[in-house]
Amino acid sequence: MTGTFERTQTLREWLTDNEPSSRTQARFGRAYLSWRSLSRNPLAMLGLIVVVGLILVAIFADQLATQSPFIGGDLRTERLQPPSAEHWLGTDSQARDIYSRLVHGSRLTLMIVVLVTVIAMPVGLLIGTVAGYAGGWLDSVLMRITDIFLAFPRLILALAFVAALGPGIENAIIAIAITAWPPYARIARAETLTIRNSDFIAAVRLQGASTPRIIARHIMPLCLPSVIVRVTLDMAGIILTAAGLGFLGLGAQPPMPEWGAMIASGRQYIIDYWWVATMPGIAIFVVSLGFNLLGDGLRDVLDPKAAR
Amino acid sequence: MIDIRDLSVVFGSGNLRVEAVKGLSLQVAEGESFGLVGESGSGKSTVLRAICGLAPVSGGTIAIGEKPVSVPRKRDFFATVQMVFQDPYGSLHPRQTVDQILSEPLAIHRMDNRDKRIVRTLTDVGLGPTFRFRFPHQLSGGQRQRVAIARALILDPSVILLDEPTSALDASVQAEILNLLELLRKEHNLTYILVSHDLAVVAHLCDRMLVMRNGTMVEETDTEHLRAGEAKTAYTRALMKATEGFTRAEPATRTELQ
Numbered sequence: 019m020t021g022t023f024e025r026t027q028t029l030r031e032w033l034t035d036n037e038p039s040s041r042t043q044a045r046f047g048r049a050y051l052s053w054r055s056l057s058r059n060p061l062a063m064l065g066l067i068v069v070v071g072l073i074l075v076a077i078f079a080d081q082l083a084t085q086s087p088f089i090g091g092d093l094r095t096e097r098l099q100p101p102s103a104e105h106w107l108g109t110d111s112q113a114r115d116i117y118s119r120l121v122h123g124s125r126l127t128l129m130i131v132v133l134v135t136v137i138a139m140p141v142g143l144l145i146g147t148v149a150g151y152a153g154g155w156l157d158s159v160l161m162r163i164t165d166i167f168l169a170f171p172r173l174i175l176a177l178a179f180v181a182a183l184g185p186g187i188e189n190a191i192i193a194i195a196i197t198a199w200p201p202y203a204r205i206a207r208a209e210t211l212t213i214r215n216s217d218f219i220a221a222v223r224l225q226g227a228s229t230p231r232i233i234a235r236h237i238m239p240l241c242l243p244s245v246i247v248r249v250t251l252d253m254a255g256i257i258l259t260a261a262g263l264g265f266l267g268l269g270a271q272p273p274m275p276e277w278g279a280m281i282a283s284g285r286q287y288i289i290d291y292w293w294v295a296t297m298p299g300i301a302i303f304v305v306s307l308g309f310n311l312l313g314d315g316l317r318d319v320l321d322p323k324a325a326r
Numbered sequence: 327m328i329d330i331r332d333l334s335v336v337f338g339s340g341n342l343r344v345e346a347v348k349g350l351s352l353q354v355a356e357g358e359s360f361g362l363v364g365e366s367g368s369g370k371s372t373v374l375r376a377i378c379g380l381a382p383v384s385g386g387t388i389a390i391g392e393k394p395v396s397v398p399r400k401r402d403f404f405a406t407v408q409m410v411f412q413d414p415y416g417s418l419h420p421r422q423t424v425d426q427i428l429s430e431p432l433a434i435h436r437m438d439n440r441d442k443r444i445v446r447t448l449t450d451v452g453l454g455p456t457f458r459f460r461f462p463h464q465l466s467g468g469q470r471q472r473v474a475i476a477r478a479l480i481l482d483p484s485v486i487l488l489d490e491p492t493s494a495l496d497a498s499v500q501a502e503i504l505n506l507l508e509l510l511r512k513e514h515n516l517t518y519i520l521v522s523h524d525l526a527v528v529a530h531l532c533d534r535m536l537v538m539r540n541g542t543m544v545e546e547t548d549t550e551h552l553r554a555g556e557a558k559t560a561y562t563r564a565l566m567k568a569t570e571g572f573t574r575a576e577p578a579t580r581t582e583l584q
Contacts, residue, residue, distance in 0.1 A: 036460070036464055037456045037457075037459075037460065038423075038459040038460065039456075039459065040459060041423070041425060041459060043459065044423050044425075044459040044460070044461070048461070216416055217411040217412075217413060217416040217417035218416065218417050218418055218419045218420075220380055220411070220417075221409070221411065221417055221474075221477065222419075222430065223380070224378055224380070224404055224408065224409050225404055225408075225430060225431040225434050225435075225477075225481070226399075226400075226401040226403075226404035226405070226431075226434050226435065227430070227434050231434070235430075236419060239421055240419075240420070240421060
């Protein structure tokens with residue numbers, strides 16, 4: 019017992035050492051300090067637990083699901099059953115177990131969130147930093163394009179893209195990503211404008227660094243925290259847009275267990291069989307709230323200006 | 327080493343046109359330390375920024391080591407001329423360790439033996455290898471300025487432009503940094519152009535100096551004349567008086583106040 023205690027003590031000392039002796043130690047020490055201030059925020063930790071829970075459920079969906087998400091039971095006797103010991107969250111109109119469908123639906127939700135982030139964040143970051151650093155006509159052109167995308171209501175623009183590309187989960191992801199990047203570009207540009215004339219950027223220019231190098235290695239790392247915070251806060255919106263597209267029948271197609279599509283299928287039974295639409299609704303609510311809480315906590319850690 | 331003839335720098339156009347530097351000429355020999363003195367807004371920092379390409383040159387010529395500088399500046403120019411900025415709190419990237427800050431110029435110029443060079447330069451500026459993996463927020467103002475000097479030094483330049491290198495530091499640290507700069511100049515045979523509003527700092531480090539006001543040259547003088555209190559123009563004398571600092575007048579007596 020004392021042995022482990024001593025080891026954690028030295029580990030903490032190693033992490034908080036004011037004179038790190040290697041690159042790794044300096045990096046870990048910095049990460050540790052961020053983690054410590056994040057873990058002091060109970061709501062952020064709650065959000066983190068929800069997000070980690072979502073990831074775990076998605077990974078172990080096959081083990082956690084009690085029944086098949088696609089194949090239902092007997093349509094005469096097992097349709098629209100209320101929650102019970104056998105069907106924890108009840109069954110839907112096709113006699114499928116709602117709990118198992120929710121568990122498998124977490125994979126779709128996670129895929130949507132991850133893919134939209136992977137597509138939209140680099141695009142927004144690149145356009146914003148280039149526009150902010152270059153200035154002049156390039157800035158005007160890039161920012162007017164951003165304005166055009168911002169001028170459309172998000173769901174309507176996504177609808178238009180899905181209508182053009184055809185319904186389906188992949189096209190829904192592309193459509194959401196196309197509508198998600200402008201705010202990131204705005205934030206990255208604003209951040210870039212505040213640092214582009216600072217002395218440390220002038221110093222790198224005086225070392226002979228090329229413009230792409232300055233943007234990629236010196237400006238982007240400083241814009242990244244605020245963009246990450248914004249992305250985390252947007253994830254709830256992304257999930258809701260995906261669910262909205264699914265609800266309208268333009269996202270995931272049956273029989274995929276997408277949460278929005280599940281709500282849509284429960285709509286016609288909502289008065290008599292409330293659990294069909296409510297259960298996926300709760301799932302969307304919990305995951306969106308988790309991402310929002312985590313995003314708020316991350317803002318306090320990553321963006322010292324916004325902290326109290 | 328440095329030959330500037332008839333330099334002028336103009337910012338903006340029309341109503342917003344500002345002539346920051348007008349017809350300035352100066353020559354600095356190799357290994358010399360040259361001072362640019364003047365009040366705030368006299369254009370002395372702009373001269374430095376024009377030399378290294380951060381401010382536009384609207385007239386005149388700048389030559390470093392007999393060769394006129396290219397527009398835009400090439401990589402070999404930056405291997406010859408480096409700059410130390412005024413504010414050590416703003417001139418270091420807040421999210422990079424000292425190691426990353428010093429590696430960057432070596433990576434850009436594709437130098438070898440990076441580890442050795444970084445450790446040697448840190449030792450040169452009196453910091454030592456224990457500072458290598460710290461972030462700027464773990465350093466004091468004087469230590470930060472030493473890192474900034476190390477960054478300028480690591481490419482082995484022959485000219486270093488110093489833009490008020492001590493004005494953001496407190497008095498005891500100022501002297502340390504000035505002594506370090508003097509030592510480095512002798513060790514590495516560096517040529518300095520030092521910009522300062524403080525005649526005492528300039529007199530400490532420089533042999534010759536140029537007094538500027540409103541973007542024009544007022545007077546070129548040297549340390550000996552300055553020490554002897556000989557100045558040709560009234561402005562330089564006023565500047566000298568200002569540097570002597572605030573001297574308390576005889577306290578007024580109560581009767582006088584009444």
